[in-house]
Each structure stands twice: as C-alpha cells, then as structure tokens.
Amino acid sequence: MKISIGSDHAGFEQKELLKAYLEELGHEVVDRGCYSEERVDYPDHAVPVAEDVAQGDSERGVLVCGTGIGMALAADKVAGIRAANIINPQFAQLCREHNDCNVITLSGRFVEFEENKRILDAFLTTEFGGGRHAGRVCKIMELD
Numbered sequence: 001m002k003i004s005i006g007s008d009h010a011g012f013e014q015k016e017l018l019k020a021y022l023e024e025l026g027h028e029v030v031d032r033g034c035y036s037e038e039r040v041d042y043p044d045h046a047v048p049v050a051e052d053v054a055q056g057d058s059e060r061g062v063l064v065c066g067t068g069i070g071m072a073l074a075a076d077k078v079a080g081i082r083a084a085n086i087i088n089p090q091f092a093q094l095c096r097e098h099n100d101c102n103v104i105t106l107s108g109r110f111v112e113f114e115e116n117k118r119i120l121d122a123f124l125t126t127e128f129g130g131g132r133h134a135g136r137v138c139k140i141m142e143l144d
C-alpha cells in the first residue's frame with residue numbers, strides 16, 4: 001500500500017520509527033516531513049499528507065504530533081479526508097470499520113511505539129464495513 005506520513009517535532013522520533021516499520025511490512029512510504037526535531041507547525045505537515053490521500057496519490061495517511069489532536073483537526077479540513085486521532089488498537093479497528101477513516105493521527109508523546117505499531121496494524125488491515133455505516137459516512141462527506 002502507498003502511505004503518506006508526516007509529523008511535527010513532537011512526533012518526529014516516532015514518525016521515523018513508524019516509517020521504518022511500515023517499510024519493513026512492504027509498504028511504499030512517502031515522507032512529508034518534518035525532517036528533524038526543530039520546532040515546526042503541525043498543519044504544515046498535516047496538509048501535504050491529507051492532500052496526497054485526497055488526490056489519490058496515497059491510499060492512506062499517517063500523522064504524528066504530541067497528542068495527535070492538532071494533526072486530526074488540520075487534516076480533516078481537507079476535502080475528502082476522514083482523519084481520526086487514535087490511541088488504542090480497538091479504536092483503530094472501529095475508525096476503519098465504521099468511519100472508513102483514510103488518515104490516522106497518532107500521539108508521539110503519550111502512546112508508546114509498540115502500541116502505535118499495533119494501532120497501525122489494525123488501521124491498515126481493517127476494511128470498511130459498509131452497510132448501515134455507508135450512508136452515515138456519505139452524510140459526513142456531503143459536508144465538505
């Protein structure tokens with residue numbers, strides 16, 4: 001799968017580790033920065049990742065900041081994006097199954113790397129459930 005990834009300074013360390021993990025799994029990863037721990041503004045990296053996904057250049061997006069909250073707020077402003085801030089594997093599964101999320105935002109400061117790996121596993125392997133969930137997701141997308 002082609003995946004765009006990005007972070008701010010607070011998510012940089014885990015972004016690097018998660019990028020390596022995704023590559024180990026055989027995914028093609030597009031890195032939209034940041035590229036060091038120098039302080040940056042998270043929307044500057046959320047938007048390029050969200051645009052890659054919205055334009056169909058990448059299938060999924062992964063964003064990491066201190067909490068994941070700012071990244072979700074910014075990514076969800078891009079038309080076509082369904083981003084959620086996820087801090088456990090069960091929510092990762094449900095954000096795919098019920099909400100068809102195409103971008104996941106993670107916490108680099110409050111969630112351990114091993115847990116974020118499990119979260120990504122669930123995010124990348126769970127299909128959208130469709131059915132009763134499809135109309136609800138359509139109603140969200142009509143708000144774009």
Ligand code: RB5
Nearest residue numbers: 010065066067068069070
């Ligand atoms: C940066 O200090 C922090 O605000 C940012 O990484 C993120 O947690 C925002 O939601």
